[in-house]
Amino acid sequence: MVPIEYYLWLSATLFSIGVLGVLYRRNAIVIFMCIELMLNAVNLVMVAFSNYLNDPAGQVFVFFIMAVAAAEVAVGLAILVMTFRNTKSTDINMLNRLKW
Amino acid sequence: MVNINVLITLIPLLPLLGFLIIALNVHKISHKKSSYLACGTILFSFILSITVFTHLLSLPADQRVLSITLVSWIQTSGFSADIAFLIDPLSSIMLLIITGVGFLIHVYSIGYMHDDAGYSRFFSYLNLFVFFMLLLVMGANYLLMFVGWEGVGLCSYLLIGFWFKNHDYNKAANKAFIMNRIGDLGLLLGVILIFINFGSIDYQTVFTNPSEVEVTTLTWITVLLFIGAMGKSAQIPLYTWLPDAMAGPTPVSALIHAATMVTAGVYMVARNNVLYALSPFTLQLILITGLATALFAATIALVQNDIKKVLAYSTVSQLGLMFVALGLGAFSSGIFHMATHAFFKALLFLGAGSVIHALRGEQDIRKMGGLKKLLPVTYITFFVAVLAISGIPPFAGFFSKDEILAHAFAYNPFVWGVALIASLLTVFYMFRLFYLTFYGTARDEKQTMDHIHDAPKSMAIPLIVLAVLSITGGFMNTPEVLLGSSWLQKFLSPVFASASGIEIHHLSHTTEYVLMALVVALTLVVIGIVYVQYVKKGHVPAGEGRLTGIQKVLYHKYYIDEFYDIIIVKPLFWISKTGDTIVEALAIDGIVNSMGRLVTGSSNVLRKLQTGSIGFYIFIMVIGIIMILTLTTLTGVAGQ
């Protein structure tokens, strides 16, 4: 069996890529995707632990995460569309009127 | 027979009720209604106070303590405070003064404020003030006293800045507020120390076994409490706010800054006499501070030309005299002087108000003069007050001042000498003020003089009542040498019983007679000098530019305001200025005091962190996460 550390490192890497993407990219849609990447890294950890611990609860949790993430992205895209109507842009740097 | 507890509870509640009704309907309520409501509630409180007072008198002398607990306020482990009232001889006397004088000043305000736009607002503040003041003197524990203490400070702030359209007045209000905060900090620390050492903040618990606490600690407690009193009662070095506080309407000066609020410090020290009796150091400190203030303020008053400023410095000086009495351990003399002072100083202020009212806002005595014939009621009542404050027998001030001077002489002739000089200076500036205002030729514009009218009824009646009180008030404590019975002293003695440990020296009757005669003779001589100077020669003080030497120093109040400005305000300004020049440019001048500038400065810098950019926010979040993870790993906190 593949040791659990491998899974952890892999998902840590995926998670970090996601975080870096959120930090680095300016396009809102890419940022959404990076957040999804972070969530999928979590899913990977969950499934790995579930298998490792012989406990199905972790895999059920993954379903929760997937369902919620879908809902979240639906709302997120709706907000993005609404914003796009006003700003004609998906660049998050356009949104900086609320400050100080 | 109504339960006495209900009556006691009603005393503070009525003004509160008046305040709430007026404040909530401030625009709808007619002027008439609001003034009737405000005066009515205070009058009713006054009647209740008399009832409570007579009830107290009907009890045997050693049982004259009523304490009632309304609500258990806070109950945590080791700390409890109730909303409870304590009525004993001391607080009953305070109640009578506050509600009695308060009522007269309310009535006076009906006439004085009659055409002011903020009429109802004014009365609501006045009622609120009376409520807090009553809370202050009736509270049975330090916390309740502190609530009242802060409350009167707030009302004073609101009323000084009552005419908020004037920028200077707002500044004066802020100054009073800030200076008082310094004092309040001392008071608060003192109360905390009391709680730590006595485990309670209830007067009765604290006063039962004061000697269990070490003398050093007691000294700290009393000094801190006294710092609170310094702020509230305008003693050196925290006195400069009081003269500036004269920006408020004159009835406010009379009620808050002469008769009641500023005496809260005197009341508080007297209330804690048990603690003060055990810390001779603090008593010395009080004595010296009081003496210095009495003399210092009196010299400043000599050359002031604003009628209210003169009275303000006179108040500071008289408060100093009260503290001298407290410092000598003669607590009842201090309270006695406080009572008579409430009468004649309120009268002086109201009289001054009447003059200002007649001259349409003129406050400079150089422009007055010749008002004797034009304002007869004001003239006579003002004259009574001047005689009372100067200590001419048999007016009220004579008895109370004489008592303090006698105690001072018995303690140390030097103290007596300084106090005597201070009171002779008082005679000087009071008569100077009096002559310049009412005698000589009219110096104001002719137009004003033609339309001049004496005080209307609502203003005249309080003046007359106060004048009667200023004449007769002294008889409540006529000393035995003058064939009296020292009634007040005996009445108050249960409260100050445990403080009798302090040795109060007694003079032989002959000495007392000689001293009295000497003081009165000197007073008359001073009056003569003033008369020659200002009436016979018709001297009018010169303008600011022509003053020389000591006069100039006095006129500028020893440059104390400038001094504070240089050693405290300026350096703070400098720090914040060099700290960030942008702050200077953007800070809202005037409202923000110098400490505020420091905070606003850093605020302005810090808020720039909130850049509005999502990328930046997330960046900081990630930095935070990395910091947390690294620090935890490095310090190895995890896994312990």
Add this chain to the structure above:
Amino acid sequence: MNALLIVCGLGFISLVAEIINLKKGLHIAIVLGLVVAVAAVIGDWNTSATFFNNMLIFDPFSVAFTCLIIVVGIFWFCLTSPFFIGESHQTDRTALIIFTMVGGIMMVSFHNMAILFLGIEILSISLYVLAGSHKESFFSNEAAFKYFIMGSFATGFLLMGIALVYGATGSFDTSEITMHIEGHKAGLPGFFYVGILLMLVGLAFKISVVPFHFWAPDVYAGSPTMITAFMSTVVKIAAVGAFYKIFGLCFFSVQMSVLPIIQGIIILTLLVANIIAVYQNNVKRMLAYSSIAHVGYMLLGFISGSVKFEGILFFYLASYATTSLIAFGILYAIENAKGSTSIDAVKGLYNQNPFAATCMTIALLSLAGIPPFAGFFSKYLIFGSAIEADHIMLVIVAVVTSLVGVYYYFKPIIYMFSPAQASDKLYLSAVQKAFLGMLTAAALLLGLLPEWIITILS
């Protein structure tokens, strides 16, 4: 439990109301339904029961917090009728608000990490939409967008934390996690601690403490005012409740490993939030910073670990929610009348509506911690327990910053009592007046009877 079901049901009713066109009575029906829910909560008072195979627990703590959430919700609904009536999407907004409350109730009554996650997400997703409910307003858009991006980013950390804790302890059930930690204290793997820290980050974002607070001022300022009120009351209660349930109860035995970090967070939060608030010229934004600062005080109580902390926290949140509802309620009325929430808009409020000015003054004084109002005692209790726990440095910081607080809370008060520009009167409906009056009375009563509230939970 019944209360949760009732509130859920109300959410569905308001969704269905759109279809069968029952908009008119909806608002009143919702309020009545919430009152029934409160009755149901009170029926559960002082009982303890678990539901759905230990997924949810309704112990005294959860019941009390549920009750607080619903009661605050009722007041919120009554103060905001103009926000719903006469505007589009009335039923959607109502449903979203109700579902936010459902999420909040789940967050204070979870017994399983899955419910915590679901609760947080139900609450957050509804809030993302609500923050953007003024679709045409650029600010509202921006608030929704920022909140969404940063919220889902933080959720990622929370989930990673949950996953790692699951891996180390083998369960999502909070009491099983606690038991496992107690049993294997020495042998917990390193990633378990990473998991705890990531959960701390995720929840710190939800309760908006420095340096994870950046979203809060912008989102609070950009959202429609009453949604801001909702965020700073109901949502705050739920988030702080969840934080306590995780770090005060579930991870109690490894608390030592996060305490130093929480201490740092407290200092930063108190300093940054209070100091920045000084410079705000928009009352709404000032209140946002004030709400961040208040969480700092609550955390100070948390690390003091007083036995009475549950009671103190409940009292703190109750008094905070009461007073900030008053402040936001009046601010909302002002915004409707004058179109702005800047400090100039409150100028002369006393002349325009003395009642509103009085309520607002009491609310601000209470927030500033001036006796005898509720806010004073909540701070007093927190400081007291912190001194008992020897956190002297933190108490000094807290006292100094609350003095700074006095300054910025007094600024609107001074403005309110300044002379008015000759402008129109501020109108409050009878319902608003009645409920503002009740809240103000509550702020006073809580100040008079702190002990009574605290003993509810101890």
